[in-house]
Amino acid sequence: MTEFLDAGLQLPDRQVVDSKGTPLGKIDDLLFTEGDDERPPALAAVLIGQQAFAARLGGRTGHWWAHLAQRLTGRQGPNEVPVAAIDDIGTVVRLASPAEVFPSLTAPERWLRHHLISRLPGGMRESD
Template sequence: MEEQTPFRIGFVVLDRQIIDGDGRPAGKVDDVELTWEEGGGPPVMSALLTDSAALGPRISGRAGRLWRSAMRRLRPSVSEPARIAVEDVAAFSPSTRLTTAAPEQANLAEAWLRDHVIGRIPGARRGDDAGE
């Protein structure tokens, strides 16, 4: 693989739409994890974080702290944000395209609402293109 021109994480990676391997939206890149490898040298980008647990600290200050405590109360079992390894990313811009499925955790809220709210309303299984 050839070396590429440098780019800015804040502009090119953060806050981009994540599209999973099946072409479905899977949240936003809410934060990026850097890792210092042993033996010195500059850090490398190791993972993308998504989910409200990663968004909270971004909205820093008072509002961010409130968000974090609210999130912990809502879902005490899940405190860690969903993590996507950088190796699974095919492209960062204009959207972050993954080669794999999105992490299960990023879809918890969607699945819960589907099973407990939306799925129970008659007609929820029909789209505009009839026959689905």
């Protein structure tokens, strides 16, 4: 029996983890291929990150959020994780590879660790 997934209802806000179980973020938006007369649109990638979240917000708030995310991460646009990189969709979305294969997903955490957490008493240092 084939199980169907309503991606628009069931994937947004679902936690994404790498193959080792390390959390990488939540799905903020979806990217579909264009459909035509013979094929319906198909899910091409899941979008993760603050800039994808900003697109969901829309309006001035979304524009401000995207600008802030771009300034903090130095990256334009959301992180795209192709459907082919997804190993399993359950209560979490598990990727087939470790986080090292997706450096842009871990960049915000590295930035926060370097600029904020490492400066706090007892915070993790760069070598941790």
